[in-house]
Amino acid sequence: MSTVELDRVSYAYRGGGxxxxxVSLRIEAGEVVAMLGPNGAGKSTTLLLLLGMLPPRTGTAxxxxxxxxxxxxxxxxxxxxxxxxxxxxxxxxxLLEFLHAVYPRPMPVAEAIALADxxxxxGRTVERLSGGQQQRLRFAMAVIGRPDLLILDEPTAxxxxxxxxxxxxxxxxxxxxxxxxxxxxxxxxxxxxxxDRIVVLDRGRVIADGTATSVxxxxxxRTVSVAEREDGQDGGFERLPGVVAVARRDGRVVLTTTDSDxxxxxxxxxxxxxxxxxxxAGLEDAFLTLTGNxxxx
Amino acid sequence: xxxYVRLELRRLGRTPGLLIFVVLMPLLNYLLxxxxxxxxGQDKDVAATYTMVSMAGYGAIGALLNYASGxxxxxxxxxxxxxxxxPLSPVRVVVGKGLTAMATAIVPVVALCAAAVAVNGVRLxxxxxxxxxxxxxxxxxxxxxxxxxxxxxxxxxxxxxxxxLVYLGMSIVGGxxxxxxxxxxxxxAVGRWLPTHAYADMSWQVAFGGAPTGTDVLTLTAWLVAFTxxxxxxxxRSVRSTAGL
Numbered sequence: 001m002s003t004v005e006l007d008r009v010s011y012a013y014r015g016g017g018x019x020x021x022x023v024s025l026r027i028e029a030g031e032v033v034a035m036l037g038p039n040g041a042g043k044s045t046t047l048l049l050l051l052g053m054l055p056p057r058t059g060t061a062x063x064x065x066x067x068x069x070x071x072x073x074x075x076x077x078x079x080x081x082x083x084x085x086x087x088x089x090x091x092x093x094x095l096l097e098f099l100h101a102v103y104p105r106p107m108p109v110a111e112a113i114a115l116a117d118x119x120x121x122x123g124r125t126v127e128r129l130s131g132g133q134q135q136r137l138r139f140a141m142a143v144i145g146r147p148d149l150l151i152l153d154e155p156t157a158x159x160x161x162x163x164x165x166x167x168x169x170x171x172x173x174x175x176x177x178x179x180x181x182x183x184x185x186x187x188x189x190x191x192x193x194x195x196d197r198i199v200v201l202d203r204g205r206v207i208a209d210g211t212a213t214s215v216x217x218x219x220x221x222r223t224v225s226v227a228e229r230e231d232g233q234d235g236g237f238e239r240l241p242g243v244v245a246v247a248r249r250d251g252r253v254v255l256t257t258t259d260s261d262x263x264x265x266x267x268x269x270x271x272x273x274x275x276x277x278x279x280x281a282g283l284e285d286a287f288l289t290l291t292g293n294x295x296x297x
Numbered sequence: 298x299x300x301y302v303r304l305e306l307r308r309l310g311r312t313p314g315l316l317i318f319v320v321l322m323p324l325l326n327y328l329l330x331x332x333x334x335x336x337x338g339q340d341k342d343v344a345a346t347y348t349m350v351s352m353a354g355y356g357a358i359g360a361l362l363n364y365a366s367g368x369x370x371x372x373x374x375x376x377x378x379x380x381x382x383x384p385l386s387p388v389r390v391v392v393g394k395g396l397t398a399m400a401t402a403i404v405p406v407v408a409l410c411a412a413a414v415a416v417n418g419v420r421l422x423x424x425x426x427x428x429x430x431x432x433x434x435x436x437x438x439x440x441x442x443x444x445x446x447x448x449x450x451x452x453x454x455x456x457x458x459x460x461x462l463v464y465l466g467m468s469i470v471g472g473x474x475x476x477x478x479x480x481x482x483x484x485x486a487v488g489r490w491l492p493t494h495a496y497a498d499m500s501w502q503v504a505f506g507g508a509p510t511g512t513d514v515l516t517l518t519a520w521l522v523a524f525t526x527x528x529x530x531x532x533x534r535s536v537r538s539t540a541g542l
Contacts, residue, residue, distance in 0.1 A: 051382060075384040085379035087371060089311040094304055101300030102385045
């Protein structure tokens, strides 16, 4: 029995194309999985389908081998949606005490406060919390029921670097208790740093699924760069063999390529070879290759 | 569900504005209507008792409509959606919201009755008080459902004007401000069938030595059924449709 089981799930919003197409996904107990993709890739929709908040057009979603609604009613799922969800004029303690009473096997309120790093803020109303503090409250609200499966939709969007780091420490603290976690992000380093496994989504499809290393290995991506011509009369880089992305920075044209040999030979043939540099690429470039995103880094 | 009611009561406790508003407005009206000679077309003693019932009811309805239609805010900020991700079922949420609404309605009822006794020297038998206070309190249930219905069906932009229109319209035409006897005939003809009138008339009857009439009870019950249907329809629509996560 898998913790999460999506079987060929599709969904279309009214008046739009398919937001999610034929997505199949299995997550086993104890895995920490990142769902990675650009905006509009279908991450949030997939998570909504998985939480039973949208009915799949085709296919089935199961949690813990049964219906999603049962898993939610049993308090086995905790979720942190992307925004909102905190009612004004309630204090941190009010909300956590309420949820403590609602879940069958909750952790003590004090433990949730400590886990989410909310010490000293229990009496504060939500209006008087900073953005980062509100986000941590939403995390505490998602974990207080000790869910076996925790779903976080872009949990660190709109946080600064420092609070982001603290936030991931909290999430890893929860994962260390053997819980299953699925989070979505478009920050590649977050996926790389915090997940055992990365599922890459693009235009509603799963286009890669594996460890960070294997996702990178799937495409042997390299970066080839040459100096720009002063007259700016160079172009057509995107049509060279192997090139999947073109960016210009600091007077250089930076090409992401899946076949650096062919790209370099073509550059030479076109007379564009000036101050050549070829380096191995990071996950960022692998990601661009996978999603065919040509808008640059 | 009671944990939810507790949370809602705590939130209400931080919004004293609502309760002050629904007590102060009817109280001011009460003092005005009973001390401006001849405004209600009744003797001063009659007006003191009659308007006590009207304004207690007016306050209770205001509290219910205002609080219950606040569901629209819970919906628009995504709190309702967040609740759906917890083991608390949507039905319990809506019942909890209704129970909290009913808790708010007792405040203006007690305040107006106390003011009538203290300021205007209204005296009723113990049996009458024991009938009037529960009638004003529990009889206001249809308005809790109307408020919930509006909160589920309206949007954050439309709910306030809609609320005001329904509240003032039904109160004035139903005879809660001035008795239907001093209203134009056609207004009284409509007003007689409004839930506001049936609701207040039950207590007027008791206050002047009678008992709620069958017509009052049937009229209010019919409105209760209609408003329940409205609230259920809105609730169902809200549970079915979900915006982005």
